[in-house]
Amino acid sequence: MTARILVTGGAGYIGSVIVDQLLERGHGVVVLDDLSTGHRQAVARGAGFIQGNVGNRELVEALLERERIEAIIHLAAFALVPESVAEPQKYVTNNVTAARVLLETAVRARVRRFVFSSSCAVYGHPATIPITEDAPQRPVNPYGETKRDFEQLLVEAGPPRGMGVVSLRYFNASGATDVRGEDHDPETHLIPNVLAAALGKRRLEIYGTDYPTRDGSAVRDYVHVADIADAHLRALDVGLDGAAALAVNLGTGAGRSVREVVAAARGVTGRDVPTVERPRRPGDPPELVAAVNRAATVLGWRASHSSLEEILGSAWRWHQHHPHGYRGG
Numbered sequence: 001m002t003a004r005i006l007v008t009g010g011a012g013y014i015g016s017v018i019v020d021q022l023l024e025r026g027h028g029v030v031v032l033d034d035l036s037t038g039h040r041q042a043v044a045r046g047a048g049f050i051q052g053n054v055g056n057r058e059l060v061e062a063l064l065e066r067e068r069i070e071a072i073i074h075l076a077a078f079a080l081v082p083e084s085v086a087e088p089q090k091y092v093t094n095n096v097t098a099a100r101v102l103l104e105t106a107v108r109a110r111v112r113r114f115v116f117s118s119s120c121a122v123y124g125h126p127a128t129i130p131i132t133e134d135a136p137q138r139p140v141n142p143y144g145e146t147k148r149d150f151e152q153l154l155v156e157a158g159p160p161r162g163m164g165v166v167s168l169r170y171f172n173a174s175g176a177t178d179v180r181g182e183d184h185d186p187e188t189h190l191i192p193n194v195l196a197a198a199l200g201k202r203r204l205e206i207y208g209t210d211y212p213t214r215d216g217s218a219v220r221d222y223v224h225v226a227d228i229a230d231a232h233l234r235a236l237d238v239g240l241d242g243a244a245a246l247a248v249n250l251g252t253g254a255g256r257s258v259r260e261v262v263a264a265a266r267g268v269t270g271r272d273v274p275t276v277e278r279p280r281r282p283g284d285p286p287e288l289v290a291a292v293n294r295a296a297t298v299l300g301w302r303a304s305h306s307s308l309e310e311i312l313g314s315a316w317r318w319h320q321h322h323p324h325g326y327r328g329g
Contacts, residue, residue, distance in 0.1 A: 001261050002025070003018065004071075004217040005072070005271055006049075006067070007073045008031070008072065008075055009075030010031030010043060010073075011033035011040060011042050012042070012075060013077045013173070013216060014228055015033070015256075016180045017180045017228075020179070020180065021103050021226075023046045024172050025233065029044075029196065031048075032054060033076065034052060034053045034076070037184070041326075042183075046239065055099075055101045055102070056096025057101050060106075064109040068286065069109065072113070074115070074116050074117060076094075076096065078095060080188060084141055091143055094149070096150050096153070098162055099117070099150050107161050107163060111162060113235075114154060114165050114166075115166045115169040118167040118170070119143070120169050120221075120251070123138065124140040124285075125146065126285070129289050130251075130291040131288065131291055133169070154167065164240050165244075166235040166247075169248065170250050171289070172230060174224065174311045175312075176310035178318075181318030181319065182315070183322070183326050183327070189260050189316055190258065192319065194265045195265065195315055196319075197275070197310065198269040198313065200321065203275060204275045205278045206262075206276070207280065207284065210280070212255065215328075217257045217259045219286065221251040221290050222261075222305050222308060222311055223304065223306050224303065227232055227301075227304060228271055231301045232297060236250070238298060249290040250303075251291075251295075252290055252303045254289065257270070261308065268312040
């Protein structure tokens with residue numbers, strides 16, 4: 001069933017891919033993005049676009065009424081862990097306070113479904129791997145705290161007023177489609193930085209080589225951005241069966257180490273990936289891997305494009321075709 005969907009942060013990396021998939025399936029799509037980190041060029045022509053912040057109550061109220069919005073996919077958040085440590089209030093203001101305005105306005109407008117872009121950062125340093133959705137939420141940085149806190153606001157405000165709520169806890173979003181890829185400034189994600197090293201732009205810094213993992217480098221669960229987008233579309237229509245709210249991990253259930261990613265990138269690109277070893281960064285856990293049973297059972301979702309070779313190959317093609325990102329045309 002098609003619907004009128006608002007995608008906040010739809011000019012960003014993940015949001016732009018979600019917009020493309022929504023349009024492909026016939027939904028009406030409106031993007032709200034303040035372009036503080038997103039790119040206007042990343043928004044498909046078939047989507048409506050409004051430049052603004054989710055904390056602008058008057059703007060959001062008018063938008064929801066005018067566009068007859070039935071569901072919201074909310075991705076408009078700051079997401080740099082080191083920045084959140086340096087500027088915690090910036091993260092609270094945008095990721096919680098402004099998002100609360102969006103939520104309150106959506107409740108009054110009787111929006112039926114709210115899908116939230118959450119994060120595995122809510123778990124902090126988990127005691128057990130793979131991490132289930134019932135693991136304690138003990139974030140170790142302000143970014144993770146804001147994700148946890150807004151999830152709680154959704155639980156308290158949404159279902160009691162008839163709004164279905166789904167929080168999707170991403171692990172490591174990665175890869176690209178033919179037309180959408182990562183263009184961040186600064187770039188903090190491993191795979192685009194690995195590929196930048198393959199392109200000769202810099203050496204890759206490996207933070208931590210003495211973790212209790214199979215090769216000493218940190219292990220993460222990498223998920224293709226197209227798979228993550230597909231999960232959001234499934235979350236729009238999943239039956240909640242009276243549940244107060246639903247939280248679902250988005251991962252593959254398999255972790256790959258930094259050194260393994262580097263080795264795979266050398267194979268995919270046919271180029272050297274120069275590296276330099278650095279000490280561990282404070283707060284980085286040795287291993288983060290998702291338990292994926294709930295996603296399979298409830299959403300009918302499994303990562304189907306998330307082999308490391310497919311992720312790296314798709315990102316490599318995008319970066320070759322967009323050497324300066326969206327700003328380079």
